[in-house]
Amino acid sequence: xxxxxxxxxxxxxxxxxxxxxxxxxxxxxxxxxxxxxxxxxxxxxxxxxxxxxxxxxxxxxxxxxxxxxxxxxxxxxxxxxxxxxxxxxxxxxxxxxxxxxxxxxxxxxxxxxxxxxxxxxxxxxxxxxxxxxxxxxxxxxxxxxxxxxxxxxxxxxxxxxxxxxxxxxxxxxxxxxxxxxxxxxxxxxxxxxxxxxxxxxxxxxxxxxxxxxxxxxxxxxxxxxxxxxxxxxxxxxxxxxxxxxxxxxxxxxxxxxxxxxxxxxxxxxxxxxxxxxxxxxxxxxxxxxxxxxxxxxxxxxxxxxxx
Amino acid sequence: xxxxxxxxxxxxxxxxxxxxxxxxxxxxxxxxxxxxxxxxxxxxxxxxxxxxxxxxxxxxxxxxxxxxxxxxxxxxxxxxxxxxxxxxxxxxxxxxxxxxxxxxxxxxxxxxxxxxxxxxxxxxxxxxxxxxxxxxxxxxxxxxxxxxxxxxxxxxxxxxxxxxxxxxxxxxxxxxxxxxxxxxxxxxxxxxxxxxxxxxxxxxxxxxxxxxxxxxxxxxxxxxxxxxxxxxxxxxxxxxxxxxxxxxxxxxxxxxxxxxxxxxxxxxxxxxxxxxxxxxxxxxxxxxxxxxxxxxxxxxxxxxxxxxxxxxxxxxxxxxx
Numbered sequence: 282x283x284x285x286x287x288x289x290x291x292x293x294x295x296x297x298x299x300x301x302x303x304x305x306x307x308x309x310x311x312x313x314x315x316x317x318x319x320x321x322x323x324x325x326x327x328x329x330x331x332x333x334x335x336x337x338x339x340x341x342x343x344x345x346x347x348x349x350x351x352x353x354x355x356x357x358x359x360x361x362x363x364x365x366x367x368x369x370x371x372x373x374x375x376x377x378x379x380x381x382x383x384x385x386x387x388x389x390x391x392x393x394x395x396x397x398x399x400x401x402x403x404x405x406x407x408x409x410x411x412x413x414x415x416x417x418x419x420x421x422x423x424x425x426x427x428x429x430x431x432x433x434x435x436x437x438x439x440x441x442x443x444x445x446x447x448x449x450x451x452x453x454x455x456x457x458x459x460x461x462x463x464x465x466x467x468x469x470x471x472x473x474x475x476x477x478x479x480x481x482x483x484x485x486x487x488x489x490x491x492x493x494x495x496x497x498x499x500x501x502x503x504x505x506x507x508x509x510x511x512x513x514x515x516x517x518x519x520x521x522x523x524x525x526x527x528x529x530x531x532x533x534x535x536x537x538x539x540x541x542x543x544x545x546x547x548x549x550x551x552x553x554x555x556x557x558x559x560x561x562x563x564x565x566x567x568x569x570x571x572x573x574x575x576x577x578x579x580x581x582x583x584x585x586x587x588x
Numbered sequence: 589x590x591x592x593x594x595x596x597x598x599x600x601x602x603x604x605x606x607x608x609x610x611x612x613x614x615x616x617x618x619x620x621x622x623x624x625x626x627x628x629x630x631x632x633x634x635x636x637x638x639x640x641x642x643x644x645x646x647x648x649x650x651x652x653x654x655x656x657x658x659x660x661x662x663x664x665x666x667x668x669x670x671x672x673x674x675x676x677x678x679x680x681x682x683x684x685x686x687x688x689x690x691x692x693x694x695x696x697x698x699x700x701x702x703x704x705x706x707x708x709x710x711x712x713x714x715x716x717x718x719x720x721x722x723x724x725x726x727x728x729x730x731x732x733x734x735x736x737x738x739x740x741x742x743x744x745x746x747x748x749x750x751x752x753x754x755x756x757x758x759x760x761x762x763x764x765x766x767x768x769x770x771x772x773x774x775x776x777x778x779x780x781x782x783x784x785x786x787x788x789x790x791x792x793x794x795x796x797x798x799x800x801x802x803x804x805x806x807x808x809x810x811x812x813x814x815x816x817x818x819x820x821x822x823x824x825x826x827x828x829x830x831x832x833x834x835x836x837x838x839x840x841x842x843x844x845x846x847x848x849x850x851x852x853x854x855x856x857x858x859x860x861x862x863x864x865x866x867x868x869x870x871x872x873x874x875x876x877x878x879x880x881x882x883x884x885x886x887x888x889x890x891x892x893x894x895x896x897x898x899x900x901x902x903x904x905x906x907x908x909x
Binding site: 345346352354355357358360361362485559561567568569570571572573574576578579 | 606630632789790814832851876893895896
């Protein structure tokens with residue numbers, strides 16, 4: 282509005298005037314809204330609805346691949362896919378965890394925590410074996426999943442999850458890792474089977490990734506343990522969090538009435554995942570076929586999400 | 589070439605990994621494209637590996653042959669998808685899936701040729717008395733893990749390629765090897781015999797000439813992933829190629845140069861099909877979407893999300909026919 286004014290002093294004065302005017306207008310509007318709300322409250326009428334702010338999530342572009350909750354076709358497919366045995370409780374999870382070729386100190390700390398997160402996991406040293414051989418080894422010993430953690434220059438930066446025996450294989454970028462010990466006031470992980478929360482895996486691809494995560498944990502959690510593992514998807518970033526919850530009856534500070542309160546204690550670790558590729562079948566980066574691959578071609582809008 | 593603006597309505601049949609055929613009807617001028625029917629029941633064991641259309645004759649309607657992973661080849665009516673009698677005997681006893689199904693036109697009745705995953709090639713002929721299809725001959729191809737096969741336009745030769753074996757051209761009648769390809773450096777000579785394009789699992793596209801020695805005439809690398817689908821244009825000068833990372837390109841054949849590409853596929857492209865008369869390329873694959881592109885302008889004409897992972901496609905002539 283004032284960019285065209287060449288003189289800086291005139292420009293800034295003019296800008297200040299405009300700003301003040303705008304602030305006054307906003308204040309008047311706010312006052313008006315508050316007055317209307319008070320009036321409605323006194324009259325006992327319906328409260329005036331609050332304006333909903335626009336966010337990237339609630340202005341998400343329509344996506345035909347979003348699965349409706351009552352989609353029978355997808356439900357029928359999911360009764361026969363690679364994870365069906367896990368969800369029918371035929372095959373309990375058994376996870377093999379291994380690392381990249383030359384892991385460093387941080388990797389061992391992270392793996393030690395992952396072994397506590399997954400209720401039935403075994404760590405094997407990589408020992409220079411190619412991944413295809415490790416997958417074969419795990420298949421022969423009836424493991425249900427292989428998880429490979431990658432690091433680069435002592436920073437953990439990748440996670441590969443393969444479901445056995447027929448895939449799929451998902452490659453994630455891993456960032457913002459915080460170990461339990463780095464989280465202040467963290468709790469100690471118990472050996473109960475955790476509950477799993479999968480948030481916002483809404484598209485067909487998201488469903489598949491969500492089912493892959495779910496297959497790492499048992500279908501029957503030990504609710505006594507009050508342990509919960511969360512995979513929260515927001516704008517295609519998957520946030521991993523691990524908590525213990527408690528419901529407590531507490532007296533309210535003001536009214537002195539007893540009421541139930543929920544509290545969370547973080548157990549850790551916490552990290553963020555981004556899907557890089559989903560490959561059909563077990564790991565085969567050269568001649569494998571991808572169900573989805575991040576090529577940048579699909580990134581045409583910041584309001585379009587894949588998961 | 590026909591102008592796309594005056595395009596007639598189209599019907600595209602797409603097969604998926606759950607043993608179903610999905611029928612997509614495209615309105616005239618690509619105004620709308622949507623699924624109109626789904627044929628078959630959901631069964632992951634009966635994943636469809638191959639589709640072939642059997643033209644009708646006389647009172648018999650068009651039919652669709654469906655090769656399935658459990659070894660059965662079923663026959664569906666082309667208009668409504670009602671099941672007709674399957675080909676007998678099925679290969680399911682041997683525990684081998686069907687890899688591809690071909691309809692070879694003959695002087696009288698056509699022959700149906702099926703190739704199993706283990707390399708067993710079988711021919712079926714129609715019985716004169718009841719019209720059912722029965723096995724007429726069979727032979728074993730020199731390939732234990734067949735990935736792909738094709739019949740030449742004359743209907744005399746069958747090309748078979750697979751894991752761990754080079755291209756072989758077999759005579760359909762007795763299975764004798766008519767041509768055995770080799771890998772390695774190309775040796776370019778003047779085109780003389782029948783030409784054949786082959787894609788490998790190691791991102792290479794080869795062009796063989798049956799009359800010019802066993803080595804390929806052309807051997808070009810394209811992309812970084814397994815070549816999953818090929819479609820040669822009727823003129824023979826261009827070939828559409830797709831790979832396991834969802835890239836689609838068109839190669840100019842004598843030179844092997846990439847002259848254009850198509851964007852959009854997010855996952856492996858399992859099938860590329862060119863319409864017999866219109867300049868339309870249909871692609872379908874693991875990203876569960878069917879896309880129609882114009883072959884000259886390479887513009888997207890229609891796109892339909894079909895929910896399951898797709899394995900093959902077949903475009904049929906306009907609905908009125």
